[in-house]
Amino acid sequence: MSERVIETRDLTKYYGKHLGVSQLNFEVHRGEVFGYLGPNGAGKTTTLRMLVGLLVPTSGGARVFGMDLRKDSLAIRREIGYIPDDVRLFEDLTGEETLRLLESLRPGKPAVFRDELVERFDLDLSRKVSEYSSGNKQKLAIIQAFMHDPRLLVLDEPTSALDPLMRHQFYGLCREFRERGRTVFISSHVLPEMEQICDWVGIIRRGRLATVESVSELSRKKLRNADFTLAAEPEAELLDFKSANLKRTVGLSFQAEIRGDMDSFIKELSRLQVTDLQISHASLEEIFLEFYRDEEDDRP
Protein backbone atom coordinates (compact mmCIF):
# COMPACT_ATOMS: atom_id res chain seq x y z
CA MET A 1 0.00 0.00 0.00
CA SER A 2 1.23 3.50 -0.81
CA GLU A 3 2.31 6.02 1.79
CA ARG A 4 -0.42 7.37 4.08
CA VAL A 5 -0.58 11.12 3.69
CA ILE A 6 -3.54 11.84 5.96
CA GLU A 7 -4.72 9.58 8.72
CA THR A 8 -7.37 10.72 11.19
CA ARG A 9 -8.29 8.91 14.39
CA ASP A 10 -11.56 9.92 16.08
CA LEU A 11 -10.91 13.50 15.02
CA THR A 12 -13.49 15.64 16.82
CA LYS A 13 -14.17 19.34 17.03
CA TYR A 14 -16.72 21.14 19.16
CA TYR A 15 -17.33 24.90 19.10
CA GLY A 16 -18.40 25.27 22.72
CA LYS A 17 -21.39 22.95 22.92
CA HIS A 18 -22.00 22.99 19.18
CA LEU A 19 -20.68 20.00 17.26
CA GLY A 20 -18.33 20.70 14.36
CA VAL A 21 -17.27 17.16 13.47
CA SER A 22 -17.28 13.98 15.47
CA GLN A 23 -14.97 10.98 15.47
CA LEU A 24 -13.73 11.19 11.90
CA ASN A 25 -11.70 8.20 10.79
CA PHE A 26 -10.29 8.10 7.30
CA GLU A 27 -7.06 7.76 5.38
CA VAL A 28 -5.77 9.42 2.25
CA HIS A 29 -2.83 7.91 0.40
CA ARG A 30 -0.10 9.38 -1.71
CA GLY A 31 -1.14 10.21 -5.26
CA GLU A 32 -4.86 10.17 -4.55
CA VAL A 33 -7.49 12.80 -5.10
CA PHE A 34 -9.87 12.60 -2.16
CA GLY A 35 -13.21 14.38 -2.51
CA TYR A 36 -14.87 15.52 0.69
CA LEU A 37 -18.57 16.00 0.13
CA GLY A 38 -21.39 17.33 2.22
CA PRO A 39 -23.92 20.14 2.35
CA ASN A 40 -23.25 23.50 3.99
CA GLY A 41 -22.70 23.15 7.73
CA ALA A 42 -21.92 19.43 7.56
CA GLY A 43 -18.35 19.94 8.83
CA LYS A 44 -16.23 20.04 5.66
CA THR A 45 -14.50 23.34 6.35
CA THR A 46 -13.97 22.41 10.01
CA THR A 47 -12.13 19.25 8.94
CA LEU A 48 -9.98 21.07 6.40
CA ARG A 49 -9.13 23.84 8.87
CA MET A 50 -7.98 21.30 11.43
CA LEU A 51 -5.73 19.66 8.84
CA VAL A 52 -3.98 22.94 8.06
CA GLY A 53 -3.60 23.94 11.72
CA LEU A 54 -6.15 26.73 11.90
CA LEU A 55 -8.40 24.89 14.34
CA VAL A 56 -7.33 22.86 17.33
CA PRO A 57 -9.14 19.48 17.60
CA THR A 58 -11.22 19.00 20.74
CA SER A 59 -10.29 15.33 20.89
CA GLY A 60 -8.85 12.63 18.69
CA GLY A 61 -6.10 13.49 16.29
CA ALA A 62 -4.59 13.18 12.87
CA ARG A 63 -1.27 12.45 11.28
CA VAL A 64 -0.18 14.13 8.07
CA PHE A 65 2.88 12.59 6.38
CA GLY A 66 3.23 10.57 9.59
CA MET A 67 3.55 13.74 11.68
CA ASP A 68 1.26 14.65 14.53
CA LEU A 69 -1.19 17.42 13.77
CA ARG A 70 -0.70 19.17 17.12
CA LYS A 71 3.02 18.67 17.71
CA ASP A 72 4.34 19.02 14.18
CA SER A 73 1.98 21.63 12.77
CA LEU A 74 4.83 23.76 11.40
CA ALA A 75 6.50 20.87 9.57
CA ILE A 76 3.13 19.79 8.16
CA ARG A 77 2.38 23.28 6.88
CA ARG A 78 5.69 23.26 5.00
CA GLU A 79 4.27 20.49 2.83
CA ILE A 80 0.79 21.91 2.28
CA GLY A 81 -0.82 24.20 -0.25
CA TYR A 82 -4.17 25.55 0.93
CA ILE A 83 -7.10 27.33 -0.65
CA PRO A 84 -9.66 28.68 1.84
CA ASP A 85 -13.40 28.44 1.48
CA ASP A 86 -13.93 32.16 1.19
CA VAL A 87 -11.00 33.62 -0.70
CA ARG A 88 -10.17 37.11 0.62
CA LEU A 89 -6.51 37.91 0.19
CA PHE A 90 -4.45 41.02 0.96
CA GLU A 91 -6.56 43.83 -0.47
CA ASP A 92 -3.78 46.44 -0.20
CA LEU A 93 -1.26 44.43 -2.19
CA THR A 94 -0.98 43.71 -5.90
CA GLY A 95 -1.09 40.13 -7.12
CA GLU A 96 2.69 40.26 -7.59
CA GLU A 97 3.28 41.53 -4.03
CA THR A 98 0.92 38.90 -2.62
CA LEU A 99 2.80 36.05 -4.27
CA ARG A 100 6.16 37.52 -3.25
CA LEU A 101 5.05 37.83 0.38
CA LEU A 102 3.68 34.30 0.51
CA GLU A 103 6.75 32.89 -1.24
CA SER A 104 8.97 34.59 1.35
CA LEU A 105 7.12 32.74 4.11
CA ARG A 106 8.37 29.43 2.70
CA PRO A 107 12.14 29.64 2.85
CA GLY A 108 13.77 26.79 0.94
CA LYS A 109 10.61 26.17 -1.08
CA PRO A 110 10.87 28.31 -4.21
CA ALA A 111 7.73 29.02 -6.22
CA VAL A 112 8.81 26.82 -9.10
CA PHE A 113 5.44 26.85 -10.89
CA ARG A 114 4.59 30.48 -10.33
CA ASP A 115 5.19 31.85 -13.82
CA GLU A 116 3.69 28.83 -15.53
CA LEU A 117 0.52 29.07 -13.44
CA VAL A 118 0.19 32.82 -13.96
CA GLU A 119 0.34 32.25 -17.70
CA ARG A 120 -2.00 29.30 -17.57
CA PHE A 121 -4.67 31.12 -15.57
CA ASP A 122 -4.08 34.34 -17.48
CA LEU A 123 -3.85 36.58 -14.41
CA ASP A 124 -2.63 40.18 -14.41
CA LEU A 125 -0.38 40.40 -11.35
CA SER A 126 0.24 44.13 -11.63
CA ARG A 127 -3.26 45.02 -10.38
CA LYS A 128 -4.25 45.40 -6.73
CA VAL A 129 -6.13 42.49 -5.21
CA SER A 130 -8.94 44.89 -4.24
CA GLU A 131 -9.47 45.50 -7.97
CA TYR A 132 -9.72 41.80 -8.82
CA SER A 133 -13.03 40.13 -9.60
CA SER A 134 -13.93 37.16 -7.38
CA GLY A 135 -12.80 34.84 -10.20
CA ASN A 136 -9.39 36.50 -10.35
CA LYS A 137 -9.03 36.31 -6.57
CA GLN A 138 -9.78 32.61 -6.83
CA LYS A 139 -7.09 32.26 -9.51
CA LEU A 140 -4.58 34.02 -7.27
CA ALA A 141 -5.52 31.67 -4.43
CA ILE A 142 -4.96 28.68 -6.72
CA ILE A 143 -1.57 29.99 -7.86
CA GLN A 144 -0.37 30.63 -4.29
CA ALA A 145 -1.46 27.14 -3.24
CA PHE A 146 0.19 25.28 -6.14
CA MET A 147 3.21 27.43 -6.95
CA HIS A 148 5.69 25.87 -4.50
CA ASP A 149 4.84 22.32 -5.60
CA PRO A 150 3.36 21.14 -2.27
CA ARG A 151 3.13 17.45 -1.48
CA LEU A 152 -0.43 17.86 -0.22
CA LEU A 153 -3.10 20.22 -1.47
CA VAL A 154 -5.98 21.04 0.86
CA LEU A 155 -8.62 22.78 -1.21
CA ASP A 156 -11.89 24.11 0.18
CA GLU A 157 -14.42 24.72 -2.59
CA PRO A 158 -11.65 25.85 -4.94
CA THR A 159 -13.72 26.31 -8.08
CA SER A 160 -16.72 28.16 -6.67
CA ALA A 161 -15.87 31.44 -8.40
CA LEU A 162 -14.32 30.07 -11.60
CA ASP A 163 -15.91 30.04 -15.04
CA PRO A 164 -16.24 26.64 -16.80
CA LEU A 165 -13.06 27.15 -18.83
CA MET A 166 -10.99 27.90 -15.76
CA ARG A 167 -12.59 25.01 -13.88
CA HIS A 168 -11.42 22.76 -16.67
CA GLN A 169 -7.92 24.24 -16.34
CA PHE A 170 -8.03 23.73 -12.59
CA TYR A 171 -9.06 20.09 -12.72
CA GLY A 172 -6.38 19.48 -15.35
CA LEU A 173 -3.87 20.93 -12.91
CA CYS A 174 -5.11 18.63 -10.12
CA ARG A 175 -4.70 15.62 -12.40
CA GLU A 176 -1.15 16.67 -13.31
CA PHE A 177 -0.26 17.01 -9.65
CA ARG A 178 -1.73 13.61 -8.89
CA GLU A 179 0.27 12.06 -11.74
CA ARG A 180 3.38 13.56 -10.16
CA GLY A 181 2.60 11.76 -6.91
CA ARG A 182 1.03 14.72 -5.14
CA THR A 183 -2.07 14.23 -3.00
CA VAL A 184 -5.20 16.34 -3.24
CA PHE A 185 -7.83 16.67 -0.51
CA ILE A 186 -10.69 18.66 -1.96
CA SER A 187 -14.14 19.68 -0.83
CA SER A 188 -16.67 20.75 -3.39
CA HIS A 189 -20.34 20.99 -4.22
CA VAL A 190 -19.78 20.44 -7.93
CA LEU A 191 -20.41 16.72 -7.81
CA PRO A 192 -20.19 15.80 -11.52
CA GLU A 193 -16.73 17.41 -11.62
CA MET A 194 -15.67 15.64 -8.43
CA GLU A 195 -16.73 12.39 -10.01
CA GLN A 196 -14.36 13.11 -12.89
CA ILE A 197 -11.26 13.74 -10.81
CA CYS A 198 -11.64 11.96 -7.46
CA ASP A 199 -10.33 8.51 -6.67
CA TRP A 200 -12.03 8.42 -3.29
CA VAL A 201 -14.85 10.33 -1.70
CA GLY A 202 -15.85 10.85 1.90
CA ILE A 203 -19.43 11.91 2.52
CA ILE A 204 -20.01 13.85 5.70
CA ARG A 205 -23.38 14.66 7.20
CA ARG A 206 -24.15 16.47 10.44
CA GLY A 207 -20.47 16.32 11.45
CA ARG A 208 -20.15 12.58 11.04
CA LEU A 209 -18.56 10.66 8.23
CA ALA A 210 -21.32 8.70 6.47
CA THR A 211 -19.00 6.77 4.17
CA VAL A 212 -15.56 6.69 2.61
CA GLU A 213 -15.35 4.71 -0.59
CA SER A 214 -13.69 4.73 -3.95
CA VAL A 215 -15.77 6.50 -6.55
CA SER A 216 -15.98 3.41 -8.76
CA GLU A 217 -16.93 1.13 -5.86
CA LEU A 218 -19.53 3.54 -4.61
CA SER A 219 -21.19 3.75 -8.00
CA ARG A 220 -21.04 -0.02 -8.44
CA LYS A 221 -22.57 -1.12 -5.22
CA LYS A 222 -24.89 1.64 -4.23
CA LEU A 223 -27.68 3.08 -6.27
CA ARG A 224 -28.50 1.82 -9.74
CA ASN A 225 -31.16 2.81 -12.19
CA ALA A 226 -32.93 0.35 -14.47
CA ASP A 227 -35.13 1.36 -17.38
CA PHE A 228 -37.27 -1.44 -18.74
CA THR A 229 -40.21 -1.93 -21.09
CA LEU A 230 -42.81 -4.67 -20.74
CA ALA A 231 -44.56 -6.63 -23.48
CA ALA A 232 -47.99 -6.33 -21.85
CA GLU A 233 -49.68 -4.74 -18.88
CA PRO A 234 -48.95 -6.98 -15.88
CA GLU A 235 -51.12 -7.68 -12.86
CA ALA A 236 -50.86 -4.88 -10.34
CA GLU A 237 -49.28 -6.98 -7.56
CA LEU A 238 -46.37 -7.94 -9.86
CA LEU A 239 -45.38 -4.30 -9.99
CA ASP A 240 -44.96 -4.20 -6.23
CA PHE A 241 -41.14 -4.51 -6.06
CA LYS A 242 -39.41 -4.89 -2.71
CA SER A 243 -35.93 -4.36 -4.12
CA ALA A 244 -36.63 -1.12 -5.98
CA ASN A 245 -38.77 1.95 -6.26
CA LEU A 246 -40.73 1.70 -9.50
CA LYS A 247 -42.00 4.61 -11.53
CA ARG A 248 -43.96 4.37 -14.77
CA THR A 249 -42.41 6.74 -17.30
CA VAL A 250 -44.65 6.28 -20.35
CA GLY A 251 -47.00 3.47 -21.50
CA LEU A 252 -45.35 0.17 -20.62
CA SER A 253 -41.97 1.74 -19.83
CA PHE A 254 -40.79 1.91 -16.24
CA GLN A 255 -37.85 3.29 -14.31
CA ALA A 256 -36.59 1.44 -11.24
CA GLU A 257 -34.30 2.90 -8.59
CA ILE A 258 -32.58 -0.21 -7.25
CA ARG A 259 -31.59 -0.17 -3.61
CA GLY A 260 -29.13 -2.73 -2.37
CA ASP A 261 -29.13 -6.22 -3.79
CA MET A 262 -29.19 -6.54 -7.59
CA ASP A 263 -30.02 -10.26 -7.46
CA SER A 264 -33.35 -9.64 -5.71
CA PHE A 265 -34.27 -7.09 -8.33
CA ILE A 266 -33.51 -9.49 -11.22
CA LYS A 267 -35.62 -12.18 -9.56
CA GLU A 268 -38.56 -9.83 -9.12
CA LEU A 269 -38.18 -8.55 -12.67
CA SER A 270 -38.14 -12.11 -14.06
CA ARG A 271 -41.83 -12.46 -13.09
CA LEU A 272 -42.61 -9.97 -15.85
CA GLN A 273 -42.36 -10.17 -19.65
CA VAL A 274 -39.55 -7.73 -20.40
CA THR A 275 -38.84 -6.54 -23.95
CA ASP A 276 -36.09 -4.06 -23.19
CA LEU A 277 -33.78 -3.48 -20.21
CA GLN A 278 -31.07 -0.94 -19.53
CA ILE A 279 -29.17 -0.73 -16.24
CA SER A 280 -27.01 2.26 -15.37
CA HIS A 281 -24.96 3.19 -12.31
CA ALA A 282 -25.98 6.23 -10.41
CA SER A 283 -23.97 9.41 -10.67
CA LEU A 284 -22.11 10.67 -7.63
CA GLU A 285 -24.77 13.35 -7.33
CA GLU A 286 -27.54 10.76 -7.11
CA ILE A 287 -25.58 8.81 -4.50
CA PHE A 288 -24.97 11.96 -2.53
CA LEU A 289 -28.66 12.82 -2.64
CA GLU A 290 -29.53 9.30 -1.58
CA PHE A 291 -27.40 9.71 1.55
CA TYR A 292 -29.21 12.87 2.42
CA ARG A 293 -32.59 11.34 1.66
CA ASP A 294 -31.69 8.71 4.25
CA GLU A 295 -30.82 11.50 6.64
CA GLU A 296 -34.24 13.06 6.13
CA ASP A 297 -35.80 9.66 6.79
CA ASP A 298 -33.79 9.36 10.01
CA ARG A 299 -35.22 12.54 11.39
CA PRO A 300 -37.99 12.16 13.97
Add this chain to the structure above:
Amino acid sequence: MIDPELLTYQLKARRRSSLYFSLGLFLWGLLITALYPAVSEVEAFSDYWGQFPENLKNLFGGHEINILKPEGFITLEYYQMFLPIILAAFAFGFAAFCVVKARENGSLEILLTHPMERWKYSLTSFFAISIGLAALTILAVGTVMLVSLVFGVDLSYTGQLRFMLLVFLLVLSLGSISLFASCVARKSGQVYAVGITVLAVAYLVNFLSSTWSFFRYIDYALPYHYYDPYGIMTTAGFPWSSLFYYLATSIAFAVLSVIALQRKDITV
Protein backbone atom coordinates in the same frame (compact mmCIF):
# COMPACT_ATOMS: atom_id res chain seq x y z
CA MET B 1 12.08 36.13 16.94
CA ILE B 2 10.38 38.13 14.20
CA ASP B 3 9.62 37.59 10.53
CA PRO B 4 11.13 40.45 8.47
CA GLU B 5 8.80 39.89 5.48
CA LEU B 6 5.71 39.99 7.66
CA LEU B 7 7.06 43.03 9.49
CA THR B 8 7.59 44.85 6.19
CA TYR B 9 4.10 43.90 5.02
CA GLN B 10 2.44 45.10 8.24
CA LEU B 11 4.30 48.41 8.24
CA LYS B 12 3.62 48.92 4.55
CA ALA B 13 -0.06 48.16 4.99
CA ARG B 14 -0.31 50.89 7.65
CA ARG B 15 1.59 53.49 5.65
CA ARG B 16 -1.46 55.51 4.66
CA SER B 17 -2.77 55.68 8.20
CA SER B 18 0.74 56.52 9.45
CA LEU B 19 0.94 59.35 6.95
CA TYR B 20 -2.34 60.91 8.14
CA PHE B 21 -1.29 60.63 11.78
CA SER B 22 2.15 62.11 10.98
CA LEU B 23 0.60 65.03 9.16
CA GLY B 24 -1.80 65.75 12.03
CA LEU B 25 0.93 65.53 14.68
CA PHE B 26 3.29 67.69 12.66
CA LEU B 27 0.69 70.40 12.15
CA TRP B 28 -0.46 70.39 15.78
CA GLY B 29 3.13 70.41 17.10
CA LEU B 30 3.96 73.27 14.74
CA LEU B 31 0.91 75.27 15.78
CA ILE B 32 1.31 74.83 19.53
CA THR B 33 5.05 75.53 19.60
CA ALA B 34 4.78 78.49 17.27
CA LEU B 35 1.98 79.93 19.40
CA TYR B 36 4.01 79.91 22.61
CA PRO B 37 6.14 83.06 22.10
CA ALA B 38 3.00 85.13 21.53
CA VAL B 39 0.97 83.56 24.34
CA SER B 40 3.77 83.81 26.90
CA GLU B 41 3.69 87.57 26.62
CA VAL B 42 0.00 87.78 27.49
CA GLU B 43 -0.17 88.01 31.27
CA ALA B 44 -3.92 87.54 31.26
CA PHE B 45 -3.37 84.00 30.04
CA SER B 46 -1.32 83.15 33.12
CA ASP B 47 -3.85 84.86 35.35
CA TYR B 48 -6.64 82.91 33.68
CA TRP B 49 -4.85 79.62 34.42
CA GLY B 50 -4.14 80.76 37.98
CA GLN B 51 -7.88 81.24 38.59
CA PHE B 52 -8.62 77.62 37.73
CA PRO B 53 -9.60 75.47 40.74
CA GLU B 54 -6.88 72.97 41.66
CA ASN B 55 -9.08 70.05 40.74
CA LEU B 56 -9.56 71.40 37.27
CA LYS B 57 -5.83 72.07 36.96
CA ASN B 58 -5.18 68.47 37.92
CA LEU B 59 -7.46 67.37 35.12
CA PHE B 60 -5.20 69.17 32.64
CA GLY B 61 -1.87 68.02 34.02
CA GLY B 62 -1.42 69.19 37.59
CA HIS B 63 -1.63 72.36 39.62
CA GLU B 64 2.14 72.72 39.83
CA ILE B 65 2.42 73.45 36.12
CA ASN B 66 3.84 76.84 35.27
CA ILE B 67 2.28 77.74 31.96
CA LEU B 68 4.61 80.66 31.46
CA LYS B 69 7.39 78.14 30.95
CA PRO B 70 7.40 76.52 27.50
CA GLU B 71 7.35 73.06 29.08
CA GLY B 72 4.22 74.01 31.04
CA PHE B 73 2.43 75.43 28.02
CA ILE B 74 3.25 72.44 25.82
CA THR B 75 2.24 70.02 28.56
CA LEU B 76 -1.10 71.74 28.97
CA GLU B 77 -1.88 72.07 25.28
CA TYR B 78 -0.29 68.99 23.83
CA TYR B 79 1.64 66.45 25.87
CA GLN B 80 -0.72 65.80 28.77
CA MET B 81 -3.78 64.67 26.87
CA PHE B 82 -3.74 65.26 23.13
CA LEU B 83 -0.52 63.47 22.19
CA PRO B 84 -1.14 60.25 24.17
CA ILE B 85 -4.70 60.05 22.83
CA ILE B 86 -3.57 60.43 19.22
CA LEU B 87 -0.71 57.95 19.59
CA ALA B 88 -2.99 55.52 21.44
CA ALA B 89 -5.58 55.77 18.64
CA PHE B 90 -2.85 54.83 16.17
CA ALA B 91 -1.80 51.92 18.40
CA PHE B 92 -5.39 50.63 18.72
CA GLY B 93 -5.86 50.73 14.95
CA PHE B 94 -2.55 49.00 14.31
CA ALA B 95 -3.21 46.30 16.91
CA ALA B 96 -6.69 45.65 15.51
CA PHE B 97 -5.26 45.44 11.98
CA CYS B 98 -2.62 42.89 12.97
CA VAL B 99 -4.93 40.18 14.29
CA VAL B 100 -8.66 40.69 14.50
CA LYS B 101 -9.03 42.64 11.25
CA ALA B 102 -6.64 40.24 9.52
CA ARG B 103 -8.92 37.44 10.69
CA GLU B 104 -12.01 39.31 9.47
CA ASN B 105 -10.51 39.98 6.04
CA GLY B 106 -9.12 36.47 5.62
CA SER B 107 -5.41 37.38 5.41
CA LEU B 108 -4.60 35.82 8.79
CA GLU B 109 -5.99 32.50 7.57
CA ILE B 110 -3.68 32.50 4.55
CA LEU B 111 -0.63 33.60 6.57
CA LEU B 112 -1.07 31.03 9.34
CA THR B 113 -1.44 28.14 6.92
CA HIS B 114 2.10 28.93 5.80
CA PRO B 115 4.99 27.60 7.86
CA MET B 116 5.13 30.43 10.36
CA GLU B 117 4.89 29.94 14.11
CA ARG B 118 2.01 31.77 15.70
CA TRP B 119 4.25 33.17 18.43
CA LYS B 120 6.38 34.67 15.69
CA TYR B 121 3.29 36.26 14.17
CA SER B 122 2.34 37.82 17.54
CA LEU B 123 5.85 39.07 18.27
CA THR B 124 6.28 40.46 14.76
CA SER B 125 2.99 42.33 15.20
CA PHE B 126 4.22 43.70 18.52
CA PHE B 127 7.45 44.90 16.89
CA ALA B 128 5.55 46.45 14.00
CA ILE B 129 3.36 48.39 16.43
CA SER B 130 6.48 49.44 18.37
CA ILE B 131 8.21 50.69 15.23
CA GLY B 132 5.12 52.60 14.11
CA LEU B 133 4.73 54.21 17.54
CA ALA B 134 8.43 55.03 17.80
CA ALA B 135 8.37 56.75 14.41
CA LEU B 136 5.29 58.82 15.28
CA THR B 137 6.66 59.73 18.72
CA ILE B 138 9.96 60.88 17.23
CA LEU B 139 8.09 62.90 14.64
CA ALA B 140 5.75 64.48 17.21
CA VAL B 141 8.42 65.48 19.74
CA GLY B 142 10.97 66.15 17.00
CA THR B 143 8.58 68.66 15.44
CA VAL B 144 8.28 70.53 18.76
CA MET B 145 12.07 70.57 19.15
CA LEU B 146 12.63 71.79 15.62
CA VAL B 147 9.95 74.46 15.71
CA SER B 148 11.17 75.67 19.12
CA LEU B 149 14.57 76.22 17.52
CA VAL B 150 13.07 78.22 14.67
CA PHE B 151 10.86 80.39 16.94
CA GLY B 152 13.42 80.75 19.70
CA VAL B 153 11.43 78.87 22.34
CA ASP B 154 13.68 78.01 25.25
CA LEU B 155 13.02 74.29 25.64
CA SER B 156 15.38 71.83 27.29
CA TYR B 157 16.28 69.29 24.62
CA THR B 158 17.34 66.78 27.25
CA GLY B 159 13.92 67.16 28.80
CA GLN B 160 12.30 66.64 25.39
CA LEU B 161 14.30 63.47 24.78
CA ARG B 162 13.36 62.13 28.21
CA PHE B 163 9.73 62.96 27.54
CA MET B 164 9.98 61.25 24.15
CA LEU B 165 10.98 58.03 25.88
CA LEU B 166 8.23 58.37 28.49
CA VAL B 167 5.39 58.94 26.05
CA PHE B 168 6.67 56.19 23.77
CA LEU B 169 6.65 53.71 26.65
CA LEU B 170 3.17 54.82 27.73
CA VAL B 171 1.66 54.25 24.29
CA LEU B 172 3.68 51.07 23.79
CA SER B 173 2.05 49.61 26.88
CA LEU B 174 -1.37 50.68 25.55
CA GLY B 175 -0.46 49.16 22.17
CA SER B 176 0.52 45.93 23.89
CA ILE B 177 -2.79 45.80 25.80
CA SER B 178 -4.72 46.42 22.60
CA LEU B 179 -2.70 43.72 20.77
CA PHE B 180 -3.79 41.27 23.46
CA ALA B 181 -7.38 42.50 23.02
CA SER B 182 -6.97 41.95 19.27
CA CYS B 183 -5.89 38.34 19.87
CA VAL B 184 -8.93 37.53 21.99
CA ALA B 185 -11.58 39.78 20.41
CA ARG B 186 -14.17 38.62 17.94
CA LYS B 187 -14.59 41.99 16.23
CA SER B 188 -12.24 44.88 15.60
CA GLY B 189 -14.56 47.31 17.42
CA GLN B 190 -13.88 45.43 20.64
CA VAL B 191 -10.18 46.31 20.42
CA TYR B 192 -10.99 50.03 20.23
CA ALA B 193 -13.48 49.63 23.08
CA VAL B 194 -10.89 47.98 25.34
CA GLY B 195 -8.19 50.52 24.46
CA ILE B 196 -10.41 53.55 24.94
CA THR B 197 -11.76 52.15 28.23
CA VAL B 198 -8.25 51.56 29.61
CA LEU B 199 -7.12 55.03 28.58
CA ALA B 200 -10.23 56.81 29.87
CA VAL B 201 -10.37 54.90 33.16
CA ALA B 202 -6.64 55.46 33.76
CA TYR B 203 -6.97 59.20 33.12
CA LEU B 204 -10.08 59.53 35.25
CA VAL B 205 -8.71 57.54 38.17
CA ASN B 206 -5.50 59.57 38.02
CA PHE B 207 -7.53 62.76 38.23
CA LEU B 208 -9.74 61.44 41.06
CA SER B 209 -6.74 60.18 43.02
CA SER B 210 -5.63 63.79 43.56
CA THR B 211 -8.85 64.38 45.50
CA TRP B 212 -9.84 61.03 47.01
CA SER B 213 -7.23 58.82 48.61
CA PHE B 214 -9.27 55.72 47.83
CA PHE B 215 -8.40 56.10 44.15
CA ARG B 216 -4.70 56.42 44.88
CA TYR B 217 -4.36 52.66 45.35
CA ILE B 218 -6.12 51.93 42.06
CA ASP B 219 -4.12 54.64 40.36
CA TYR B 220 -0.86 52.82 41.17
CA ALA B 221 -1.96 49.97 38.92
CA LEU B 222 -2.92 52.18 35.96
CA PRO B 223 -0.72 53.77 33.28
CA TYR B 224 -1.49 57.44 33.87
CA HIS B 225 -0.07 57.37 37.38
CA TYR B 226 3.37 56.95 35.85
CA TYR B 227 2.91 59.64 33.21
CA ASP B 228 4.13 63.09 34.24
CA PRO B 229 5.30 65.01 31.17
CA TYR B 230 5.90 68.29 32.99
CA GLY B 231 7.88 66.59 35.74
CA ILE B 232 10.12 64.64 33.37
CA MET B 233 10.90 67.76 31.33
CA THR B 234 11.66 70.01 34.29
CA THR B 235 13.34 67.82 36.93
CA ALA B 236 16.72 66.17 36.73
CA GLY B 237 16.08 62.58 37.84
CA PHE B 238 14.64 59.92 35.59
CA PRO B 239 11.42 58.25 36.79
CA TRP B 240 12.65 54.68 36.81
CA SER B 241 9.39 53.42 38.24
CA SER B 242 7.63 54.69 35.09
CA LEU B 243 10.19 52.98 32.88
CA PHE B 244 9.80 49.74 34.80
CA TYR B 245 6.00 49.89 34.88
CA TYR B 246 5.59 50.56 31.16
CA LEU B 247 8.19 48.00 30.11
CA ALA B 248 6.72 45.35 32.40
CA THR B 249 3.18 46.05 31.14
CA SER B 250 4.31 45.98 27.49
CA ILE B 251 6.20 42.72 27.91
CA ALA B 252 3.45 41.09 29.98
CA PHE B 253 0.73 41.85 27.44
CA ALA B 254 2.98 40.89 24.52
CA VAL B 255 3.46 37.50 26.20
CA LEU B 256 -0.30 37.22 26.83
CA SER B 257 -0.89 38.03 23.15
CA VAL B 258 1.44 35.18 22.16
CA ILE B 259 -0.41 32.77 24.46
CA ALA B 260 -3.84 33.92 23.32
CA LEU B 261 -3.09 33.57 19.60
CA GLN B 262 -1.35 30.26 20.15
CA ARG B 263 -4.58 28.76 21.51
CA LYS B 264 -7.03 30.52 19.28
CA ASP B 265 -9.14 28.84 16.63
CA ILE B 266 -8.89 30.84 13.44
CA THR B 267 -12.38 31.15 12.05
CA VAL B 268 -13.71 33.77 9.68
